[in-house]
Amino acid sequence: MEEIKMETKDSGFDIVGSAAIIKIPPDLKKKDELLLAKRIVLKNKHIDRVFKKASKIEGKERIAKLIWIYGKKGTLVLHKENGYSFYVDIKKVFFTPRLGSERLRISKLEKDGESILDMFCGVGPYSILLAKKANEIHSIDINRNAIALMKRNLQLNKINNVKIYNGDSKKIVKTINKKFDRIVMNFPLAAKDFLGAALTAANKNCVIHLYSFLNVVEGYDLAVKAAIKNIRTLIPRQVTIRKINAIRAGEVAPYLIRECFDIYLQMH
Numbered sequence: 001m002e003e004i005k006m007e008t009k010d011s012g013f014d015i016v017g018s019a020a021i022i023k024i025p026p027d028l029k030k031k032d033e034l035l036l037a038k039r040i041v042l043k044n045k046h047i048d049r050v051f052k053k054a055s056k057i058e059g060k061e062r063i064a065k066l067i068w069i070y071g072k073k074g075t076l077v078l079h080k081e082n083g084y085s086f087y088v089d090i091k092k093v094f095f096t097p098r099l100g101s102e103r104l105r106i107s108k109l110e111k112d113g114e115s116i117l118d119m120f121c122g123v124g125p126y127s128i129l130l131a132k133k134a135n136e137i138h139s140i141d142i143n144r145n146a147i148a149l150m151k152r153n154l155q156l157n158k159i160n161n162v163k164i165y166n167g168d169s170k171k172i173v174k175t176i177n178k179k180f181d182r183i184v185m186n187f188p189l190a191a192k193d194f195l196g197a198a199l200t201a202a203n204k205n206c207v208i209h210l211y212s213f214l215n216v217v218e219g220y221d222l223a224v225k226a227a228i229k230n231i232r233t234l235i236p237r238q239v240t241i242r243k244i245n246a247i248r249a250g251e252v253a254p255y256l257i258r259e260c261f262d263i264y265l266q267m268h
Contacts, residue, residue: 013040014097016090017077018048021066023160037070048072051090061189062120063144080109086123086153092145094122099186102249102260103129106184106209109262110134114181117201118192119169124148126184127162137162138176140169170197179203185210188258199254199265208263217255224259231261240266 013022020040024033037050049071057064066075075091081100088095103126112118113135118127121139123146131137139162141147147166153223165172172199183198185191188211198208203267210231224246233240242264249258 015044015047016088016095016097017079018046018072019075019077019090019091020044020047020050022050022052022069024052033069037081041071049074049077050197051075057094057189062122062189063092066091081125082129084125084157086125086128087149087156088123089145089149093143093149094146095125098250099125099258102247105247106130109207110182111232115178115203117176117178117180117198118174119173119183119185119198120187120191121150121164122146122186124153124162126151126186128157128159128189130182130184131159131162134161138165138178138180139163140165140167140172142166142168149226165246169194171199179206181206183208187211188213192231192234195231199235199239202265202267206265206267208261209263210261210263211249212259212261213252215255216255216257220257223257227259228261231263235265236262238268240268242266259264 013020027145033052040050041047050069051066052069053064054067055065076087076089078129079086079088083102107129110130110133112133116130116134116137117136118139121127121141127137127139144166147164178201180201181203183202183206185194185198185208191210191212195210212227214227228246229243231244232241245262247260247262249260252258
């Protein structure tokens with residue numbers, strides 16, 4: 001077997017810290033699952049445990065069911081990305097290493113001194129990366145386990161300009177009573193449903209990074225065009241849309257693309 005590498009776009013597995021999370025065909029025998037897992041650990045010295053994904057990412061907390069196959073059984077790992085470290089419990093929180101380069105892209109768009117809202121922060125991979133340049137960041141997640149790990153990760157990376165909230169973003173944004181220069185909406189399953197709340201928190205020249213899944217069976221360009229048209233219908237006419245850029249952020253399944261829409265606004 002060839003050596004398995006991290007963040008391969010067309011691979012059937014992810015590597016988070018020292019854990020490999022693999023997709024296995026339903027007809028594969030148990031003994032072959034175990035053999036595959038053992039070979040992954042043998043070929044990759046930094047991997048010490050293997051789990052298989054037993055369900056899709058579901059629910060408000062964005063969690064997939066995982067089943068242990070081989071190695072250590074613990075689900076808490078330390079993942080390193082873009083110069084920072086993150087505690088991740090792969091069974092209790094949403095985290096994908098496949099967005100590492102996308103998170104770096106957003107950080108390069110960020111300007112010094114920005115106020116940033118991270119509406120679905122998870123364990124903090126966007127917030128912590130963006131904190132270096134930002135004046136302040138307000139980060140929200142409905143998953144209590146994610147928020148608990150986010151607190152640890154802020155301490156681990158010596159970040160002190162991030163304020164975190166546990167709960168529903170729609171409700172919490174109303175209580176923050178601030179305006180933001182940049183808003184990150186990494187919830188592809190339903191981020192559009194929260195766009196109205198994001199707009200109430202948008203500063204005069206705000207940039208919103210809205211993630212969404214695109215079905216590209218009929219072509220990528222058509223899917224992007226339809227998605228942008230839909231986004232425009234969700235933004236009130238009194239808000240000026242300066243431009244919307246569509247950026248591929250990875251393929252999550254055959255004909256299913258994760259897309260980031262960078263929405264440049266002018267509030268009146």
